[in-house]
Amino acid sequence: DTAVSQTPKYLVTQMGNDKSIKCEQNLGHDTMYWYKQDSKKFLKIMFSYNNKELIINETVPNRFSPKSPDKAHLNLHINSLELGDSAVYFCASSQEKLFYNSPLHFGNGTRLTVT
């Protein structure tokens, strides 16, 4: 009964490749997010979708492109991977876009290693 699930758990790939990470939530939430956690454990928001509409788009290289086919799914495609993209990518969801009213529920992350 996993609430927010991400695939794959681990991703090892070479520089220059293109890869995708998928996320699904079964909580019935309206809003989904991508966060990046670097080696120092610093979590930073990348994107947020509310009912399939992009509402937060932080300063992220345009090699990163999110896609939300429906409310329950949010994918992240990364083109031309670079060494600096190595990190743990977390998907999260919340009932509403104003998440001080509704807490974030995180998945267990996708560990991306670029060699």
Added chain:
Amino acid sequence: QKEVEQDPGPLSVPEGAIVSLNCTYSNSAFQYFMWYRQYSRKGPELLMYTYSSGNKEDGRFTAQVDKSSKYISLFIRDSQPSDSATYLCAMTASFSGGYNKLIFGAGTRLAVHP
């Protein structure tokens, strides 16, 4: 200077100790304060949530917010080995447009040894 500062630790305490975890912040607009707990190889999970200044207690956990000092704390009483995790503070404000961005601290790694 980061918007939210948190000592990364690690912090090592004996079982039963009282643990104090802290964050400072620079943005006086922050009104909503949260503590997340993250076990190794897992996603963060919400532990405590407070609005504006004051204290909130939930079992062995107490969250404190001092907006005048821009300082928040999480206290853990009677700490247990199962409390060993990274604790992340997070905070946000109401921005125009209504979409909040949660800003996280770097996390403090806590180890409680038997």
